[in-house]
Amino acid sequence: xxxxxxxxxxxxxxxxxxxxxxxxxxxxxxxxxxxxxxxxxxxxxxxxxxxxxxxxxxxxxxxxxxxxxxxxxxxxxxxxxxxxxxxxxxxxxxxxxxxxxxxxxxxxxxxxxxxxxxxxxxxxxxxxxxxxxxxxxxxxxxxxxxxxxxxxxxxxxxxxxxxxxxxxxxxxxxxxxxxxxxxxxxxxxxxxxxxxxxxxxxxxxxxxxxxxxxxxxxxxxxxxxxxxxxxxxxxxxxxxxxxxxxxxxxxxxxxxxxxxxxxxxxxxxxxxxxxxxxxxxxxxxxxxxxxxxxxxxxxxxxxxxxxxxxxxxxxxxxxxxxxxxxxxxxxxxxxxxxxxxxxxxxxxxxxxxxxxxxxxxxxxxxxxxxxxxxxxxxxxxxxxxxxxxxxxxxxxxxxxxxxxxxxxxxxxxxxxxxxxxxxxxxxxxxxxxxxxxxxxxxxxxxxxxxxxxxxxxxxxxxxxxxxxxxxxxxxxxxxxxxxxxxxxx
RNA sequence: CGGGGAGUAGCGCAGCCCGGUUAGCGCGCCGCGUUCGGGACGCGGAGGUCGGAGGUUCAAAUCCUCUCUCCCCGACCA
Numbered sequence: 001x002x003x004x005x006x007x008x009x010x011x012x013x014x015x016x017x018x019x020x021x022x023x024x025x026x027x028x029x030x031x032x033x034x035x036x037x038x039x040x041x042x043x044x045x046x047x048x049x050x051x052x053x054x055x056x057x058x059x060x061x062x063x064x065x066x067x068x069x070x071x072x073x074x075x076x077x078x079x080x081x082x083x084x085x086x087x088x089x090x091x092x093x094x095x096x097x098x099x100x101x102x103x104x105x106x107x108x109x110x111x112x113x114x115x116x117x118x119x120x121x122x123x124x125x126x127x128x129x130x131x132x133x134x135x136x137x138x139x140x141x142x143x144x145x146x147x148x149x150x151x152x153x154x155x156x157x158x159x160x161x162x163x164x165x166x167x168x169x170x171x172x173x174x175x176x177x178x179x180x181x182x183x184x185x186x187x188x189x190x191x192x193x194x195x196x197x198x199x200x201x202x203x204x205x206x207x208x209x210x211x212x213x214x215x216x217x218x219x220x221x222x223x224x225x226x227x228x229x230x231x232x233x234x235x236x237x238x239x240x241x242x243x244x245x246x247x248x249x250x251x252x253x254x255x256x257x258x259x260x261x262x263x264x265x266x267x268x269x270x271x272x273x274x275x276x277x278x279x280x281x282x283x284x285x286x287x288x289x290x291x292x293x294x295x296x297x298x299x300x301x302x303x304x305x306x307x308x309x310x311x312x313x314x315x316x317x318x319x320x321x322x323x324x325x326x327x328x329x330x331x332x333x334x335x336x337x338x339x340x341x342x343x344x345x346x347x348x349x350x351x352x353x354x355x356x357x358x359x360x361x362x363x364x365x366x367x368x369x370x371x372x373x374x375x376x377x378x379x380x381x382x383x384x385x386x387x388x389x390x391x392x393x394x395x396x397x398x399x400x401x402x403x404x405x406x407x408x409x410x411x412x413x414x415x416x417x418x419x420x421x422x423x424x425x426x427x428x429x430x431x432x433x434x435x436x437x438x439x440x441x442x443x444x445x446x447x448x449x450x451x452x453x454x455x456x457x458x459x460x461x462x463x464x465x466x467x468x469x470x471x472x473x474x475x476x477x478x479x480x481x482x483x484x485x486x487x488x489x
Numbered sequence: 490c491g492g493g494g495a496g497u498a499g500c501g502c503a504g505c506c507c508g509g510u511u512a513g514c515g516c517g518c519c520g521c522g523u524u525c526g527g528g529a530c531g532c533g534g535a536g537g538u539c540g541g542a543g544g545u546u547c548a549a550a551u552c553c554u555c556u557c558u559c560c561c562c563g564a565c566c567a
Binding site: 162238239339343360364 | 524526
């Protein structure tokens with residue numbers, strides 16, 4: 001018996017994934033590699049995003065980009081290199097990023113007069129340019145986004161979640177009033193919430209960061225926090241900063257207002273990174289591998305043709321063609337024609353890669369003018385006649401998208417608990433129980449104590465706050481807010 | 490940057506303690522054939538400066554010193 005189970009385990013390690021419950025971190029690494037989303041690069045902390053992972057990112061980009069543009073934002077591109085003096089203009093900003101900045105000190109073989117930072121984020125260079133472009137209130141608001149990568153020296157890299165170089169977008173806006181900047185920061189947070197929930201099927205908690213967790217140099221930082229599967233840690237999945245006039249003052253972005261007064265501009269910045277791919281993996285994945293939300297899946301439907309003899313092949317091939325034409329152009333389909341792999345292998349392979357729907361087309365199906373459609377998320381099989389295949393596939397894709405979201409939402413609620421004692425808060429932190437909602441007096445000392453003693457941090461102060469706050473879960477004094485505590489990636 | 494673990498074929502490992510023929514095994518890869526509705530099988534093949542440098546020795550994957558890298562756990566972060 002013992003022998004048998006150890007054999008089974010050895011076999012599984014070769015052919016299969018480790019179960020999520022056995023080692024969630026290893027499961028994550030194996031899925032990212034196995035599904036060919038990313039691979040290790042020669043430089044520590046850097047990863048190669050492989051075509052399948054990049055296709056996913058491109059779909060995410062397209063959908064976010066559309067949303068940005070709908071709010072009047074335009075794309076542009078700013079340089080990767082930032083002179084040291086520029087980076088140092090906003091005091092909190094430098095201090096916050098100093099430990100993770102990489103510097104270029106040589107160029108063309110000779111030492112540079114002034115070291116150039118490889119952007120860890122682009123406020124410094126963009127605000128410098130904004131100072132040149134903004135003269136009048138008529139030049140505002142300025143609404144620009146850029147798609148790029150940034151570099152932050154990291155000691156503990158994890159594919160997508162924390163790499164030294166990572167892909168993202170950063171939006172930077174400039175406004176004539178504080179109110180308008182605040183409204184824009186909140187507007188973009190809502191764009192992120194809508195994108196992540198609608199496209200990625202990941203429910204989030206929108207909120208405000210505590211003082212100690214906010215962006216270096218920001219007046220306020222807004223965030224959407226998602227709960228990962230497995231250890232139920234939090235992942236910040238998008239942030240939007242109301243920078244007040246901090247950067248306007250530091251970079252001299254001034255304008256003549258309609259009242260004849262020269263004023264400093266107010267600004268915002270907001271970013272969402274390819275880290276969110278990690279969230280897709282961890283929120284939806286199961287022991288079989290990835291489950292991609294149909295709306296962003298590079299391949300929505302994979303067709304696996306099946307035959308034994310040449311005669312069957314001759315019958316199946318044309319039938320596959322008719323299946324493809326009946327599916328039409330509105331769905332992303334791939335036909336797996338590999339002839340050195342068995343159907344069973346392919347089933348597992350595409351499940352690992354998270355393709356939402358599989359269509360099996362074999363001799364029996366040709367006979368009956370039908371196909372077998374299998375859902376990745378539930379493994380439910382449907383026998384479908386070709387005549388209404390397109391309709392059924394479209395419905396199933398929508399259904400999968402909804403079900404992924406609902407399943408994740410149920411988990412988020414199930415593993416979020418209101419706690420009123422420090423003991424309970426710590427117990428939940430130590431047992432990976434999920435999010436804990438608790439009252440807080442807003443004293444940084446209380447926040448720091450929880451972090452030191454339990455590793456849990458305040459992920460956010462949810463935008464939706466209860467009427468009353470009771471007593472601070474840490475010190476017992478009257479509380480002013482309700483906070484979400486959790487361990488975070 | 491602290492604490493632990495590991496570097497041997499593309500991947501996963503054995504061999505090291507106790508130095509000694511041509512460094513093995515599984516998966517993967519290449520060729521041929523049989524297969525194909527839940528991870529197929531047979532036969533034949535290719536693939537290694539044993540992470541790197543130095544040392545000990547007649548002889549080093551194996552012993553010693555230094556070094557680099559990766560993974561896990563902590564401090565810092567999208």
